Amino acid sequence: DKTIRYIAYSILLLFPTVLGFSCKTDKESNSSVATKPNIVVIYLDDLGYGDVGAYGATEISTPNIDRLANEGVMFTDGHASSATCTPSRYALLTGVYPWRNKDAKILPGTAPLIIDTDQVTIPKMLKEQGYYTGVVGKWHLGLGSGVVNWNEHVSPGPNEVGFDYSYIMAATQDRVPTVYLKNGLVEGLDPNDPIEIDYENNFDGEPTGKDNPEMLTMKWHHGHNNSIVNGIPRIGFMKGGETAKWSDVDMADNFLSKAQNYVKKHKNEPFFLYYTLQQPHVPRTPNPRFVGKTDLGPRGDVIVEADWCIGEFIKTLEDEGILENTLIILSSDNGPVLNDGYYDDAVERIGNHDQNGGLRGGKYSLFEAGTRVPFITYWKGQIDPKKSDALISHLDILASLAKLTGAKANSSDSKELLNVLMGKSEEGREELVLEASSRTALRKGDWLMIPPYNGPAIASQVNIELGNSSDFQLYNLKADINQKKNLAWSNSQKLKEMINSYEALAGP
Ligand code: NG6
Ligand code: CA
Numbered sequence: 001d002k003t004i005r006y007i008a009y010s011i012l013l014l015f016p017t018v019l020g021f022s023c024k025t026d027k028e029s030n031s032s033v034a035t036k037p038n039i040v041v042i043y044l045d046d047l048g049y050g051d052v053g054a055y056g057a058t059e060i061s062t063p064n065i066d067r068l069a070n071e072g073v074m075f076t077d078g079h080a081s082s083a084t085c086t087p088s089r090y091a092l093l094t095g096v097y098p099w100r101n102k103d104a105k106i107l108p109g110t111a112p113l114i115i116d117t118d119q120v121t122i123p124k125m126l127k128e129q130g131y132y133t134g135v136v137g138k139w140h141l142g143l144g145s146g147v148v149n150w151n152e153h154v155s156p157g158p159n160e161v162g163f164d165y166s167y168i169m170a171a172t173q174d175r176v177p178t179v180y181l182k183n184g185l186v187e188g189l190d191p192n193d194p195i196e197i198d199y200e201n202n203f204d205g206e207p208t209g210k211d212n213p214e215m216l217t218m219k220w221h222h223g224h225n226n227s228i229v230n231g232i233p234r235i236g237f238m239k240g241g242e243t244a245k246w247s248d249v250d251m252a253d254n255f256l257s258k259a260q261n262y263v264k265k266h267k268n269e270p271f272f273l274y275y276t277l278q279q280p281h282v283p284r285t286p287n288p289r290f291v292g293k294t295d296l297g298p299r300g301d302v303i304v305e306a307d308w309c310i311g312e313f314i315k316t317l318e319d320e321g322i323l324e325n326t327l328i329i330l331s332s333d334n335g336p337v338l339n340d341g342y343y344d345d346a347v348e349r350i351g352n353h354d355q356n357g358g359l360r361g362g363k364y365s366l367f368e369a370g371t372r373v374p375f376i377t378y379w380k381g382q383i384d385p386k387k388s389d390a391l392i393s394h395l396d397i398l399a400s401l402a403k404l405t406g407a408k409a410n411s412s413d414s415k416e417l418l419n420v421l422m423g424k425s426e427e428g429r430e431e432l433v434l435e436a437s438s439r440t441a442l443r444k445g446d447w448l449m450i451p452p453y454n455g456p457a458i459a460s461q462v463n464i465e466l467g468n469s470s471d472f473q474l475y476n477l478k479a480d481i482n483q484k485k486n487l488a489w490s491n492s493q494k495l496k497e498m499i500n501s502y503e504a505l506a507g508p
Contacts, residue, residue: 036129036270036405037379038326041397042313043092043274044306045085045138045281048336050357051303052374059353060300064311068330068378073386073423078375079393080334083364083436085140085172088333088394090114093121093161095398095414099435099506108199109171109236111142115161120411122398124162126272129405134165136258137276143170150177150195150241154184167258169246173278174341176238178229178245188244195241202226202237209233218283219343222461232283248285251278256309260316267320275313279306282340296353297345299338324381327404329421331394332373337363337462360483364459366436366450366467367483377421390420390428391443433506436467442502446478449498474498
């Protein structure tokens, strides 16, 4: 009788599981049924196509990103909208091509917010579907609407474009102000030591990287010779705010713990988290725990650090019992660069590492390495492991998440590709306009067309081919992924077709 009770009890215990399982099968057979899993976008800064083990890196070990890639959908043709940060982040959050917005360019730390507070954004859309929404990490989409007073509540910013919670650095790690803002307020600010920021003129008597090399722990190569914070010369001038200044070597741990706390606090409601890591953007400042983890110097070490953070973050989802109910999308805002303005051995110690993964160009470039980045979707129990060659852009995340959660999104630039994100289809985009520093190019099928652009073929300081040429360029990426053979004149029919499509999409 004890045994019978035990069996009955077990059946009772099992029942919800069985129910849950049959629900799931239902869901799978009818993809139009909206669900509300947690959604996390993990966004790295300047991580290259070849910087991740799963994408071919052998000199940097990234087991945690590899796990997501190997157990989720690993896209081989996934693109950031642009080859620099601000426009890519604008496109990701709004689903709108950034070249439609003249302000979507690399922003100084004093730039106003470039997302309209009336505009649709992923967090706004998800909020309407009952999500709690948060951003932790790099912002770089501007703050305020004119001159920002950093000693008061800074607004509009992330909280005005859909985020319930924000914990951010305003711009980049190499730009002032070098402080964190929590929900619009500078964290740890002493009101008796107010912050002043200027991107043109220094404040009287303040040292600079240019004039005070003796104070530097990291040397500047180009740009980056204004105010000195923690021995590192930055872009822009800053005075005051001593107690609020961040510690560079603790930034990764700090963002991680904020992301973990966010998950713990909101695990019982559907949540959206936009977790934007600062690595491997300059200045590369690995925590001492990670120094020497690779033979590549700080650039390699901070990638290992970022991978560790991602592993810890996933562990938190696991420990809180919500990994199976969380869709993770991981990517990078633009392609890689070695020397981006500091001497940090990235070039000297590159050895056998290929940050581009064989692609031409890099950050700032219209060639493939500018925008083709690691792009992974992972959802334990819902997404089956797969390598997908579908063409997909960060632009498409908005419309796809709308479909997933039952929201309405009428952005024509953002294509609804939920089945592609879920690994159920390889029918990605037919065409995509790529952008690099306001220049655009057209991808269509296997073809890429770059119109003629003035300007240097190579950005000499960063040593990256930009894609500029006085001629049209036409590449067949299927036959020539390295973009070695310009077919513009040998295939004039194709060129004409591409020019027509380009003009229809992105022309004046
Ligand atoms: C450039 C900086 C570069 C980096 C980039 C923004 C100089 C000379 N170079 O202007 O170091 O900060 O802006 O990178 O200042 S991004 O990933 O945020 O787009
Ligand atoms: Ca970037």
